Amino acid sequence: xxxxxxxxxxxxxxxxxxxxxxxxxxxxxxxxxxxxxxxxxxxxxxxxxxxxxxxxxxxxxxxxxxxxxxxxxxxxxxxxxxxxxxxxxxxxxxxxxxxxxxxxxxxxxxxxxxxxxxxxxxxxxxxxxxxxxxxxxxxxxxxxxxxxxxxxxxxxxxxxxxxxxxxxxxxxxxxxxxxxxxxxxxxxxxxxxxxxx
Numbered sequence: 737x738x739x740x741x742x743x744x745x746x747x748x749x750x751x752x753x754x755x756x757x758x759x760x761x762x763x764x765x766x767x768x769x770x771x772x773x774x775x776x777x778x779x780x781x782x783x784x785x786x787x788x789x790x791x792x793x794x795x796x797x798x799x800x801x802x803x804x805x806x807x808x809x810x811x812x813x814x815x816x817x818x819x820x821x822x823x824x825x826x827x828x829x830x831x832x833x834x835x836x837x838x839x840x841x842x843x844x845x846x847x848x849x850x851x852x853x854x855x856x857x858x859x860x861x862x863x864x865x866x867x868x869x870x871x872x873x874x875x876x877x878x879x880x881x882x883x884x885x886x887x888x889x890x891x892x893x894x895x896x897x898x899x900x901x902x903x904x905x906x907x908x909x910x911x912x913x914x915x916x917x918x919x920x921x922x923x924x925x926x927x928x929x930x931x932x933x
Contacts, residue, residue, distance in 0.1 A: 743805065746856040749931065750813070750848045753856055756796065756806040756820060761789045763817035764808065767841025776875040777839070780903035795822065795837070802826065806837070809853050811844060818844035821853050823861070825871070832869040833861060848931060854888050855927040862920040869916050876909040885913050888930075889923040 743755035765785040768774075774781050782788050798804035806822035819840030826833045835857050840849055861867040872890055874881040886892065890913035899910040915923050 743799075744860065746807075746860055747812075748852040748856050749933070750811070750852045751818065751856070752810045752812060753807040753821070753853060754810060756792065756799075756808045756822075758789070758792060758796070760808045760817060760820075761785065761792050764788050764792065764820060767817065767819065767844075768839060771839070771842065773839055775904075776878040776881070777837075778900060778902060778908075795820075798824070804837075807853075807857075809840065809844075809849060811849060817841075818849045821857065823857070830869070831865075831867050832871070833865075833867060834871045834873065835861075836872060850884060851888065851927060851930050855924075855931060858915065858920065858923065858927070862917055867917065869914055871912060871914045873910045873912045876911050882911055889919070889926050890915050891919070 745755065746753040762785065765782075765788040768788060769782050769784060771782070779791055779794075780787075782791060795804060795806045799806055803826055804822050804824045805826065806820065808820050809818040810816070811818040819838070821835065821838040823833045824836055835854065838850070838853070844850075858870060861870050871893075872885050873896075874885060876895060893912045893914055896910045896912060898907050900908045902908050
């Protein structure tokens with residue numbers, strides 16, 4: 737199952753997910769620097785392009801180790817980079833992975849971008865990679881993210897208390913969700929309806 741960590745481009749009606757490279761740093765910095773959503777994430781604040789460059793290099797080093805497969809989301813109508821997402825916690829031996837590390841510039845939030853990114857990633861995971869489980873997690877304080885995950889049809893599994901210590905020293909409780917292979921057809925129909933496919 738070594739194809740799990742092979743970079744791939746996934747294209748929908750609204751967005752194209754392409755493998756992240758260092759060439760994406762300026763466009764990611766343009767939409768991501770200084771955004772409040774970093775407070776919920778594990779990487780610390782992104783206040784400069786140099787911070788974003790360090791983040792991209794860290795994520796690419798994880799990809800080189802085979803634990804992550806990062807993507808940049810390109811908004812097809814504008815041709816602009818909309819944000820980033822990735823597969824992480826890839827476990828081929830258990831046919832599972834996580835979708836996470838997801839963020840979008842403010843103008844692309846609450847649009848079809850996130851819905852279609854999740855659709856493309858889930859479709860590839862279940863239909864090409866043969867996953868039996870895809871998990872998602874978020875900070876307990878991030879209610880907006882929880883609603884977005886629930887909206888796509890993921891099942892809430894529970895809360896891991898004192899799960900992580902964030903760069904600012906805060907202790908994060910994480911809410912875990914999953915979609916399993918037997919649920920994918922229903923989730924797929926739901927997402928396709930939301931996207932107007």
